[in-house]
Amino acid sequence: MNTDQDNQWSASDLEQFAEAGISESEAMRQLKLLREGAPFADVVAAATAEHGIMCISRDEEVGYLELWEQYRQSRNASVLKFVPASGAASRMFKMLFPILESDENTPLTEEQQTFFDHIEDFAFAQGLNETTLRKAWMSVSKLMETGRYKELVELLLTDKGMNYGATPKGMIYFHRYDHERRSAAVEHLVEGAYYIKDRNGNVAIHFTVSPSGLEQFKSHIERYRPKVEDALGVLFDISYSTQSPSTDTIAIDLSGKPFRNEDGSLLLRPGGHGSLIKNLNEQEAEVIFIKNIDNVTPDYLKGNTIRYKKLLGGILLATVNQIKAYLELLDRPRTSRTQLEEMQRFLKEKLCIELNTNEETSDKDLTHMIREKLNRPVRVCGMVKNEGEPGGGPYIVRDADGSTSLQILESSQIDKGNERIRSLWQTNGFFNPVDLVCYTRNYKNEHFDLHSFVNHKSAFLSQKSKEGRELIALEHPGLWNGAMYYWNTLFVEVPADTFTPVKTVLDLLRPEHQPIPMES
Numbered sequence: 001m002n003t004d005q006d007n008q009w010s011a012s013d014l015e016q017f018a019e020a021g022i023s024e025s026e027a028m029r030q031l032k033l034l035r036e037g038a039p040f041a042d043v044v045a046a047a048t049a050e051h052g053i054m055c056i057s058r059d060e061e062v063g064y065l066e067l068w069e070q071y072r073q074s075r076n077a078s079v080l081k082f083v084p085a086s087g088a089a090s091r092m093f094k095m096l097f098p099i100l101e102s103d104e105n106t107p108l109t110e111e112q113q114t115f116f117d118h119i120e121d122f123a124f125a126q127g128l129n130e131t132t133l134r135k136a137w138m139s140v141s142k143l144m145e146t147g148r149y150k151e152l153v154e155l156l157l158t159d160k161g162m163n164y165g166a167t168p169k170g171m172i173y174f175h176r177y178d179h180e181r182r183s184a185a186v187e188h189l190v191e192g193a194y195y196i197k198d199r200n201g202n203v204a205i206h207f208t209v210s211p212s213g214l215e216q217f218k219s220h221i222e223r224y225r226p227k228v229e230d231a232l233g234v235l236f237d238i239s240y241s242t243q244s245p246s247t248d249t250i251a252i253d254l255s256g257k258p259f260r261n262e263d264g265s266l267l268l269r270p271g272g273h274g275s276l277i278k279n280l281n282e283q284e285a286e287v288i289f290i291k292n293i294d295n296v297t298p299d300y301l302k303g304n305t306i307r308y309k310k311l312l313g314g315i316l317l318a319t320v321n322q323i324k325a326y327l328e329l330l331d332r333p334r335t336s337r338t339q340l341e342e343m344q345r346f347l348k349e350k351l352c353i354e355l356n357t358n359e360e361t362s363d364k365d366l367t368h369m370i371r372e373k374l375n376r377p378v379r380v381c382g383m384v385k386n387e388g389e390p391g392g393g394p395y396i397v398r399d400a401d402g403s404t405s406l407q408i409l410e411s412s413q414i415d416k417g418n419e420r421i422r423s424l425w426q427t428n429g430f431f432n433p434v435d436l437v438c439y440t441r442n443y444k445n446e447h448f449d450l451h452s453f454v455n456h457k458s459a460f461l462s463q464k465s466k467e468g469r470e471l472i473a474l475e476h477p478g479l480w481n482g483a484m485y486y487w488n489t490l491f492v493e494v495p496a497d498t499f500t501p502v503k504t505v506l507d508l509l510r511p512e513h514q515p516i517p518m519e520s
Contacts, residue, residue, distance in 0.1 A: 013258075016266055021246030029456070034252045034474050038459050040415035044404055046428040047394035052352050052406060053383055053430060053491040056311065064314030065307075071287075071317055073199045079313075080285035081192040081203075084273055084479070085170040085185065085217070085293040086210040086243060092172065092505045093165055099153045108149065111506060116144055118509050123173035123181045124164070128152075131161045168213040171220045174508060175298040176515050184502070185217070186224045187296035193232045194302065195309040196289065204237040207293075208279050211242045241282070247275030249474040251464075259471045267466065272475030274459075277483040281450040283440070287313065290436040290480070294502040300516045305498045308382065312437045315492060316380045322346065323374050323488070324443040330371050337363060343370050351488050356402030373403070377448050377487045381408065381480070382435030382494035386428060392481065393428040394491045406489040408432045408480050412460055430491075433499035436480060438487075450483075458482025 009017070009024065017027055049055050056064070071077055090097075095111045108116070119125055119140060129140045132155055136143065143152045155161030164172060170185035182190070185207065193203050209217045218240065225236055248268040251259040259267045280288065289309065297305060326343050329335055340363060347353040347370065355369050383394050392410040399405055414425045440448055459482065460475040477483045500512045507513065 012264075013266055016268070019245075020248055020268060021244065022248065022268075027250060030250050030474055031252070031258065033457070033459055034250070034461065034472055035256050038413075038461055039457055040418075040421075041395070041407065041409050041413045041458070042398040043409070043414070043421045043424055044396045044398050046424045046430075047352070047383075047396055047406060047491050048429060049493065052396055053394060053493055054315070055493045056315075061311055064311050064318060066314070067317050068195075068310045068314035071313070072196070075199070077198045078284070078286045079196045079198065079204065079289070080283055080287070081188065081196055081205045081289045081291070082280060082283065083170075083185075083188050083205065083207050083291060083293055084276055085168065085207045086213075087169045087293065088165075088210065088213070089167050089169045089172050090165050092169060092502065093157055095504065095506075096153050096157060097165070099150055100157070102150065104147060104150065111504075112149075114506060114509075116149065119144075121514065122505070122508055123176040124162070126181065127162060127173065128156055131155050135161055168209060168217050170207070170209075170293045171213075171217060174296060174502060174513060177298070180227075182298075183220065183224075184293050184296050185221060186228065187298075188291070188293070189221075189225065189228050189236060189238075190232065190299070191296065191302060191305065192289075193228070193234045194306045195313070197234055201234050202237055203234045204239075204285060206239045206241065206279075206283060208241050208243065208276055214240060214242060241279045243270060243275050244278055247271040247278055247476065249476065251471045251473045254470050254472070259466070259469075262467070267471070269473055272460065273479045274476035274481070274483045276479050277450055277454060277476075280438075280440075280479070284447075286439060286441045286445075287316065288438045288440060289313075290434065290438065292434045292501065295434065295500060297497075297500050297512055298515065301497065301500075301512055304495055308435075308494045308498050309437070312380045312382060312435070312492060312494075315490060316378060316437050316439055319350065319380070319488075319490060320378055320439045322350075323378065327371065327374055327443040330367060330374075335363075335367060340366050340370060343374070347373055351490065352396050352404060352406045353488075354404045369403075374488070375442060377450060377453060377484070378439040378490075379480075379484055379487050380437050380490045380492060382433060382498065383430040383491045384433050384494055384496045384499050386431045387496060392432045392478075393425070394430050394432065395424070395428075405485075406491060407485065408478075410460070410478065410481060412462070413458065413481070430493070432480065433494070433501075434480060435494060435498065438484075453484065453486035455482040455485030458485060 047053050132138055132140050132143055135155055157165035171183050173181045174184050175182045192205050197203050221238060229235060249271045251267050251269060253259050261267055329339060353373055392408045395407055395409050396404050397407045414421060416422050442448055454477055458477040462473050464471050464473045502508055
């Protein structure tokens, strides 16, 4: 790539960085990464039920569930549910937007026809009908009978009506009940009450929201919070944050120069969900559950989700307790070779961390290596069997120091030109549903600085365009990918019915998002 003006920023560039909170050294790091590219992961094997993924028997469940309940009801419990909720609903309704640009004679696509055929089955149908009666003096069904689909979509997606095209995804009504409708965000309140409520009935939930939708989102939550609190006998402690401008990233053009807007200013783009490691790092809780905003179920299907959340929590606590015991042992004046070998087996068998050692490795060096690996944040990640859903997968990779670790990898991190690795990607039996529980304090109960455990080289690069000009964009390492690369990780099999994402509006027609089936 052409790199003239090499690494030089103008005074206005530096002013732009300062205003966003981006240091010059960070901008230089990004520029270097954009020009050189992100390396592929060194994949050793796919994580499987035989090696890398825990498959918990019913007998084993009991102990883990009891451990979670004991902790949750203890005086020292400190638990938070962290929900990335910054996305707008525009992607959900992507297939409807072309109707706004079409004329009345344009035939509907198969997806569009499915939407209109089942429009009464959506939880937001009642609100849409009220809107059409108020704005068009006509019901939804009458608008469709007269072929006024464009007007109907306008009243659903634009500010002429419900403005769902610009509404935060978490505020979209997902589920219908006999006497209420619930948005995705409200379902997260209900779900959280069942597995993170402490001994005093408090439930702490944190939403990361886009700056433009923050006040709207807050109002929505406050509208429904009292009803959920009264129904479930809880008190919510709800907090919010937005993605910091300091996590924005630069881009380059195809010649390797920083990409600039028409006015000559640098193009700064949102850095992806990996930017939220900053938001996560600011949370005080020691145990933090993470789950995407669109992965919720109606009440009659919540049982398995709640049970497995508690199970993941118990596995996390059991693992953390063992790690703490080992680290306290390493603090003693002398640790025996037998004890070091036990810890080494724990790393290998429990965390899939195989140290790069040989017969000449001294006790002192082995102690240092074990301490460095153990003294890290811990995460337990649910994994579901791969049934064709999009998403990353669980793998064992080799790190720069020669050791191995468990990682969640996305497609762009896989070297498709390597036949062995491509085969592992294509045949992996599990994928990542974003179902995590994390422990973010060390064995001395001090908060880890989570920024210290990011693998910055595992960023995502992609080719985009702006105003007809091609560019290479940069996203920070994903929140559950490279942002947690140097964490200790466990993968646990969870059932597929705990994963019910809504990526398009038609996903709401799936049985798991419809009211409880009536017996015939």
